Amino acid sequence: MREETADGPGTASKAVVVGAGVGGLATAIGLRRAGWTVTVLERRPASDRYGTAFGIHPTAQTALDRLGIGDALRARAVPYRDARIRRPDGRILAALPLERIERKAGRPELLISRPHLIDALLAELDRLGGAPIAYGRHLTDPATLGADLVVGADGINSAVRTAYFGTRSRPRAIGTVAWIGAAGFETGLYGETWGEGRFFGMTPVEPGRTNWYATVPAATTAPDVREAFAGWHDPIPRVLAGTDPETWIRYEMRHLHPALPAFVADGRIALVGDAAHAMTPNLGQGACTALLDAEALTRAVAAAPPGGLTGALRAYDAERRRSAQRVAFCSRTLHRFMTGRRPALRDALVGMLPG
Ligand SMILES: Cc1cc2nc3c(=O)[nH]c(=O)nc-3n(C[C@H](O)[C@H](O)[C@H](O)COP(=O)(O)OP(=O)(O)OC[C@H]3O[C@@H](n4cnc5c(N)ncnc54)[C@H](O)[C@@H]3O)c2cc1C
The missing domain is CATH 3.30.9.30 (D-Amino Acid Oxidase; Chain A, domain 2)
Known part of the structure; x- marks a missing residue:
């Protein structure tokens, strides 16, 4: 629990999370659990019911458990097993490695519809006393936000990323x-x-x-x-x-290329999810890595001593950057392999x- 803040001792630290997708809502939950005051800015006019299904790898399930949403996930998710890679004529080429994942992790990969996952995240945020979600707020300049911590969870075209890292790393079709x-x-x-x-x-x-x-x-x-x-x-x-x-x-x-040199900046800015490392969907890891980022960032922030936010952001960067960028690279390489000539x-x- 952080009590010491830019506003003085005893006042909860303030964070603004930009984006109410999977990464932003999970980050808001982690920060609320750590005692922070959180506002979420979302450019869409309301919570959306958009999207089909996410595969949730066992490591991302552990992140959701730590954020308190594991049971809500399992109540609506279904296990993914017995999947094969086939040729167009139906001949089986190989098995997807789901059984191996399950044997190693002791639990299966799960599938959940995106709207159900978003609902579960919103319900947990409410249960924790809420974080106001300002719908219809399209952030253009993060420098105007007077918060101790600004989290860019604003997806592949991230305004937060562009403001702090420029356009060298940008989405590539x-x-x-x-x-x-x-x-x-x-x-x-x-x-x-x-x-x-x-x-x-x-x-x-x-x-x-x-x-x-x-x-x-x-x-x-x-x-x-x-x-x-x-x-x-x-x-x-x-x-x-x-x-x-x-x-x-x-x-x-699309994917973000080249990879960013850091996921954090200025001692108060952090990027999570697609804003930090948008990847092709071939490995089904986009939502998983966003959840892992959110859990790691908020765990580091929760453990930081007073005045230790800069160190916490560095710890987050060290824990997540190489790992997420490796997944993005492998996903892109798999895409090339799958669509090769x-x-x-x-x-x-x-x-x-x-x-
Ligand atoms: C075909 C396909 C299949 C996929 N399948 C899977 C899968 O099986 N498993 C999996 O894990 N992932 C999958 N993904 C990836 C997944 O959809 C994303 O990678 C994941 O949801 C990342 O979440 P996020 O919160 O970082 O970003 P987003 O979900 O993009 O959320 C960003 C939010 O920020 C808001 N926003 C953007 N800019 C601003 C701004 N300037 N101001 C305010 N708000 C803003 C947006 O409106 C949005 O709500 C798939 C992707 C594709 C394309």
Whole structure:
């Protein structure tokens, strides 16, 4: 608990968190638990119900446990098991390494819908006495914020990052878009199917629904997507036929490049999540790394002695930067491998992976 602050002893320290996505809300919870007064600024006019599913790796589950949201996560999440990598004709190439992850961690990878995770984070924030969320506040200049700590959790186009690190590290398109959606039935068949320059993924997400994502060249429009996967193995064409393109979400796949030299600046600025290390979604680690950042940052801040915020930010940077940047690099490399020009070689290599 920090009591000594810029405002004088006995006054709770003040933080502004920019962005009410997964990373920002988790950070606000960690700071509230540490006794800080927190305000969250969010440019959207209200809390959104946007997005399909997040894979939550066991390490991110531990971060959520430490933030007090583990039980709420498990109440709505489903385990991800028995997923395979297939060819478009349905032949199995390899298993996704989910069983290995489960054996090592002692618990499975979980899948949860983004709206349910956001709801759980908002409910925990409320339970802790709340942090006002100023919806409709699009921050342009973080230097105007008079807080002891400013956390940039404002996503891939982060205004906080740009203000403190300039535009050398910036989002780069990789020429691929992902269309994501949820089908109103359970396929019972999960994993990824890799074709030439495109791939299709299906995961469980909640009873009666299947989460799917289709990755295609950037110029592909929604009507083209069904055509791009026509003739692929069942149930892929059925999944696409059974969901209304009006409900599909289009993501341009981008990553932050080059990697930032630091996640912290000026002794009072910290970046978390996509603001710090936006990555391609191939490893399904974007939300996980945002949660790990939020937990590590707020743990370091909670443990800091009076006047020790600068040291706490350095400790956060040391704990998270290399690790998150390594995940981002591996995700990008996997993307290249999955969409490479020599799918036969790729498939032969993948087929050699242990099951
Ligand atoms: C196709 C696809 C599939 C994915 N699948 C997975 C998956 O399976 N598992 C996984 O872990 N991750 C996945 N991700 C990644 C995940 O969506 C993000 O990486 C993760 O949500 C990062 O959260 P964040 O809080 O850092 O950023 P965001 O969720 O982007 O939140 C940033 C928030 O800040 C607000 N904001 C932005 N600028 C300002 C401003 N100037 N002022 C005020 N507010 C501002 C935004 O409105 C937003 O609410 C996937 C991504 C894609 C594209």
